[in-house]
Amino acid sequence: MPLAIADAQAMMNVINAAKRVLVICHRGPDGDAIGSLLGIAHLLEQQFPDKKISMHCVDSMPDTFLYLPGVQRVTLSPTAETGDCAVFVDCAEPKLTELHGTHPQLFDGSVPTVVIDHHPDNPRFGTVNLVVPQASSTCEIIVQLADLLDWKIPSDIATCLLTGVYTDTGGLLHSNTTSDVYRTVARLLRSGARHQLAVTAVFRTAKLSTLKLWGRVLEKITVTEEGGAVSAVTEGDFRATGADYSELVGAIDYVNAVPGMRFSMILSERDGKVKGSIRTLREDVDVAAMAGKFSGGGHRKAAGFALPGKLKPEVRWKVVDQEQAAAPPSSHPQSASSAPSSYPSPAVSHPTPSSSPPPSPPPRKVSS
Numbered sequence: 361m362p363l364a365i366a367d368a369q370a371m372m373n374v375i376n377a378a379k380r381v382l383v384i385c386h387r388g389p390d391g392d393a394i395g396s397l398l399g400i401a402h403l404l405e406q407q408f409p410d411k412k413i414s415m416h417c418v419d420s421m422p423d424t425f426l427y428l429p430g431v432q433r434v435t436l437s438p439t440a441e442t443g444d445c446a447v448f449v450d451c452a453e454p455k456l457t458e459l460h461g462t463h464p465q466l467f468d469g470s471v472p473t474v475v476i477d478h479h480p481d482n483p484r485f486g487t488v489n490l491v492v493p494q495a496s497s498t499c500e501i502i503v504q505l506a507d508l509l510d511w512k513i514p515s516d517i518a519t520c521l522l523t524g525v526y527t528d529t530g531g532l533l534h535s536n537t538t539s540d541v542y543r544t545v546a547r548l549l550r551s552g553a554r555h556q557l558a559v560t561a562v563f564r565t566a567k568l569s570t571l572k573l574w575g576r577v578l579e580k581i582t583v584t585e586e587g588g589a590v591s592a593v594t595e596g597d598f599r600a601t602g603a604d605y606s607e608l609v610g611a612i613d614y615v616n617a618v619p620g621m622r623f624s625m626i627l628s629e630r631d632g633k634v635k636g637s638i639r640t641l642r643e644d645v646d647v648a649a650m651a652g653k654f655s656g657g658g659h660r661k662a663a664g665f666a667l668p669g670k671l672k673p674e675v676r677w678k679v680v681d682q683e684q685a686a687a688p689p690s691s692h693p694q695s696a697s698s699a700p701s702s703y704p705s706p707a708v709s710h711p712t713p714s715s716s717p718p719p720s721p722p723p724r725k726v727s728s
Contacts, residue, residue: 363490363501368508370488374472375404379443380412384466386456387418390609391527391562394425394434396449396498398520400476402430403502403511404447414438418458422606427561428523429516440465445472448486450498450524452479452657476501481648481657496536499524500544507547515552522553523562530613531563535641535661572601577611577626587622589615592671595629605630612637623647627671635666 375381383401385393397415405413416438421431437459440446446466454460454467465471467485475486478501480493495501499521506513513521525544529537532545549555566574573593580591598605608628616624616639623640636654638647640661648663656665 363492363504363508365508367488367490368505371474371490371505372509374445374474374488375408375411375447378411378445378472380414380441380445381408382414382416382438382440382444382446382466383449384416384438384446384451384457384459385449386451387458388606389417389419389421389425391425392497392499392524393417393450394421394428394431395520395522395524395527396476396502397434398428398430399499399502399517399524400447400449402517402520403506403513406514406517407509407511419606422604422609423567424561424565424606424609425523427557428520430520437462440471445474447474447476449476449502450479451475451477452482454485476505479658480660481652494538496534496538496541496544497524497528499528500541503544503547513548513551515554518548518551518553519558522548522555523558526558527562531559536659567603567607569601569603570607573597573603573607574611574614576601577608578614581615581618583618583621587620589618589621589624590627591615591625592627593629594671608637612639615639616641623650629670632668632670633666634669634671635664637664638662 381401381404383397383404385397389397394417397417401413401415404411415430415434416436417434418436421434425431438446440463448457451457457466460467466473469487472488473486474488474490475482475484476490476498478492478495478498482489482491482493484491490501490505492501492504495504503513503521505511522545525541525548526532528534529541532541576593576597577591580593581589582591584590593608597603605628608626612624612626615626618624622642622645623638625636625638628635628637636651636656638651638658640647646660648658648660651657651663651665654665654667656663658664
């Protein structure tokens with residue numbers, strides 16, 4: 361569903377009335393968050409040269425995206441003042457900004473806000489909400505917005521927005537790559553988006569620490585009885601490989617490549633929490649519903665959640681008779697409980713995906 365001109369005008373009214381504009385994205389920013397943060401900020405600076413536009417994220421920008429114009433200007437938490445307005449991009453809910461506790465005025469109506477997002481479960485927490493669940497990415501919505509308002513998209517801005525479209529569609533490989541996405545990409549290329557720069561930085565470049573971390577992810581994959589490919593990385597894995605938390609982004613796509621799986625999941629420890637990233641390639645599995653059981657959310661085929669606690673490993677063994685033990689491995693399929701591994705599987709219960717709302721999850725074995 362395309363944006364309505366009335367929604368675009370409502371956003372303009374909020375911007376026009378403000379002295380400053382704070383543009384904010386979610387924590388742990390990915391390509392769409394960063395591309396939309398930079399893209400809309402640059403567009404607003406272009407259209408409102410007399411206003412101060414600032415960009416904020418509670419986490420630092422990953423090295424992968426340091427090629428984007430203006431990324432060095434992104435700062436941490438904003439300081440809200442009288443006369444400000446805020447624009448939230450790619451934020452499915454307030455808590456994902458990690459500002460809801462420290463900056464309540466941004467969410468209680470004290471400060472006029474605009475929300476630009478594509479997550480279907482967005483609660484529309486802004487004064488003005490430009491939420492288009494059918495869009496592949498927030499960057500795609502911003503392109504629609506710019507065209508609707510007849511705003512020019514120069515090369516630098518086009519590169520930022522193309523990056524968001526590419527990352528949220530997996531390089532135009534995911535099922536959310538619609539005909540509208542191809543039209544958006546063509547529109548941005550005509551505007552001078554540096555296609556090869558984005559492709560090389562995002563898909564063809566990886567730090568040694570990233571490869572080492574992904575190696576641990578792949579080595580720890582186990583298959584659950586529910587038909588899920590699951591892996592886990594601890595804070596010790598991040599320290600041992602020298603990888604930053606942001607370097608885990610992208611590993612889930614390789615776990616999701618295991619044939620025949622209903623879903624894939626990576627569990628990771630961070631700052632006293634366990635974060636779960638879930639993906640599926642199937643039409644009859646809704647991973648957003650799975651994540652919702654753990655107060656998470658997202659899209660039908662890509663979702664996540666976070667729980668307080670840490671990962672606790674356990675070793676699982678299965679007793680078989682001598683005939684089974686002597687049989688070649690191909691004669692009896694491996695299960696998660698019998699698969700040998702140099703890494704124990706994480707002791708976290710996994711929700712079972714289904715086409716209907718998932719059942720209540722079993723007791724979680726996350727130790728706090």
